[in-house]
Amino acid sequence: MKRIVISTGGGDAPGLNAVIYAVVRAAESRDWEVYGSKSGYRGLLDPDELVRLTAEEVKDITPTGGTILGSTNKGNPFAMPVENLAGEIQIRDVSDRVMKNFERMGFFCHIAVGGDGSLEIAHRFAEKKGMPVIGVPKTIDNDLEATQLTFGFDTAVSTATEALDKLHSTAKSHDRVMVVEVMGREAGWIALNSGISGGADIILLPEIPFEIKGICDKIAENELHGKHYAIVVVAEGAKGKDNTVICKGNDKKEVGRHEVLLGGIGEWVADKIRTCAGKDTRSLVLGHLQRGGSPTTFDRLLALRFGAAAVRLAEEGTFDHMVALEGTSMTAVPLARAIEKRKQVPLDCDKMKTAREIGICLGDIPESGEK
Numbered sequence: 001m002k003r004i005v006i007s008t009g010g011g012d013a014p015g016l017n018a019v020i021y022a023v024v025r026a027a028e029s030r031d032w033e034v035y036g037s038k039s040g041y042r043g044l045l046d047p048d049e050l051v052r053l054t055a056e057e058v059k060d061i062t063p064t065g066g067t068i069l070g071s072t073n074k075g076n077p078f079a080m081p082v083e084n085l086a087g088e089i090q091i092r093d094v095s096d097r098v099m100k101n102f103e104r105m106g107f108f109c110h111i112a113v114g115g116d117g118s119l120e121i122a123h124r125f126a127e128k129k130g131m132p133v134i135g136v137p138k139t140i141d142n143d144l145e146a147t148q149l150t151f152g153f154d155t156a157v158s159t160a161t162e163a164l165d166k167l168h169s170t171a172k173s174h175d176r177v178m179v180v181e182v183m184g185r186e187a188g189w190i191a192l193n194s195g196i197s198g199g200a201d202i203i204l205l206p207e208i209p210f211e212i213k214g215i216c217d218k219i220a221e222n223e224l225h226g227k228h229y230a231i232v233v234v235a236e237g238a239k240g241k242d243n244t245v246i247c248k249g250n251d252k253k254e255v256g257r258h259e260v261l262l263g264g265i266g267e268w269v270a271d272k273i274r275t276c277a278g279k280d281t282r283s284l285v286l287g288h289l290q291r292g293g294s295p296t297t298f299d300r301l302l303a304l305r306f307g308a309a310a311v312r313l314a315e316e317g318t319f320d321h322m323v324a325l326e327g328t329s330m331t332a333v334p335l336a337r338a339i340e341k342r343k344q345v346p347l348d349c350d351k352m353k354t355a356r357e358i359g360i361c362l363g364d365i366p367e368s369g370e371k
C-alpha cells in the first residue's frame with residue numbers, strides 16, 4: 001500500500017484543515033495511507049510525532065480554522081535550533097534525519113502546505129536530498145507570484161472588511177480618524193482589498209511610499225465636504241518616502257528584510273495625523289484575528305481543490321512542483337519558480353485604479369491632472 005505524509009508549516013491560515021481533509025479523502029479513494037507530520041517537520045524528525053490520518057479522523061475539520069497538525073515558523077531542518085548538553089542553543093542541519101525517517105516509513109510523497117519559507121525548504125529537500133515533494137500554497141498575504149490566489153487570503157480580507165464596517169459608526173460619532181493596521185508583510189493585498197470594500201478614505205500600501213501631507217490633504221478635503229471622520233487602512237509593511245518599515249519595538253528597518261517582525265506603523269501614522277491634521281485619532285492593530293476563524297466558502301473550496309490536485313500530482317509523479325490556481329484551473333508550477341519572487345500589487349492594476357476613481361487616497365500626492 002502506498003503511503004504519503006502531509007505537513008503544515010509557517011504561519012497558519014484559514015483553510016489548512018480543508019487541504020488536509022481533501023488530501024486524506026483523495027488519497028484514501030486510491031487506497032493510499034496518509035500520515036500527518038506534527039508542527040512542520042517535527043513528525044519527520046521524531047516518528048512519535050507522526051499521526052495516522054483517516055477519513056474518520058478528519059471528518060469534521062473542513063470548516064475549522066488553524067491546523068490539526070500544528071505549525072511552526074522555526075522548524076527548518078536545514079538550520080534547526082537544537083539545545084546541546086550545556087543548555088546552549090546551536091543551529092544544526094538535521095535534514096538527513098528527516099530523510100532517513102521518510103524512507104524508513106516508506107513514504108513515496110511529501111505534501112508540504114506552506115508559504116514561501118516552507119516551500120523553499122520543501123524545494124531544498126527535493127533538490128538536495130531527492131525527496132518527492134509537492135507544495136500547496138498557503139498564506140493570508142497572497143504574496144506568492146506563481147498562483148493567482150492563495151487560500152486564507154479571502155478569509156483575512158473578510159475579517160478586515162468586517163472590522164472596517166464596524167469602525168465607521170464609532171469614527172463618525174466622535175469625528176475621529178481611525179487608523180487600522182492590517183497584515184500582509186511587503187504586499188498590500190489585504191489592505192487594498194479590505195480598504196476598498198470597507199469604505200476606507202485612505203489606504204497605505206508597501207507598494208506606494210506615502211507622504212503625511214497626502215494623508216492630511218485628504219482628511220482636510222473630507223472636512224471641506226462636511227465629513228468629519230476618516231478611516232485609514234495601513235498595511236503593516238507600508239513605508240514612507242525614506243523607504244523604511246516599522247518593526248515590533250518601533251525600530252525602523254530598511255525594506256526587503258524579510259526576517260523582521262513588522263508592526264507598529266498604524267500607531268506611527270496615527271501620531272503624525274494627530275499632530276499634522278489636528279484630528280482626534282485612534283489606532284488599532286487587527287493582527288492575528290486575520291489568521292483566525294473558519295475559512296470563507298471561497299477559501300474552503302480553493303483549499304479542497306488544492307488538496308485534491310496535490311494528490312493527482314502525486315499519482316502522476318509530478319514532484320518538486322506546487323499546485324497553483326490559474327484562471328479557473330488547477331495547474332502545477334515548478335517549486336523553483338514558485339519561490340523565485342514575491343507578488344506585490346501592480347501599480348497599474350484595476351484595483352488601484354478603482355480605489356483612486358472612487359476617491360480613495362493611496363497616500364501619495366498625485367501629479368496635477370492625475371486622479
Ligand code: F6P
Binds near residue numbers: 073140184
Ligand atoms: O505571513 C503571514 C503573517 O500573518 C504576516 O502577515 C505577518 O507579518 C506574520 O505572518 C506574523 O507572523 P507571526 O505569526 O510570527 O507573528
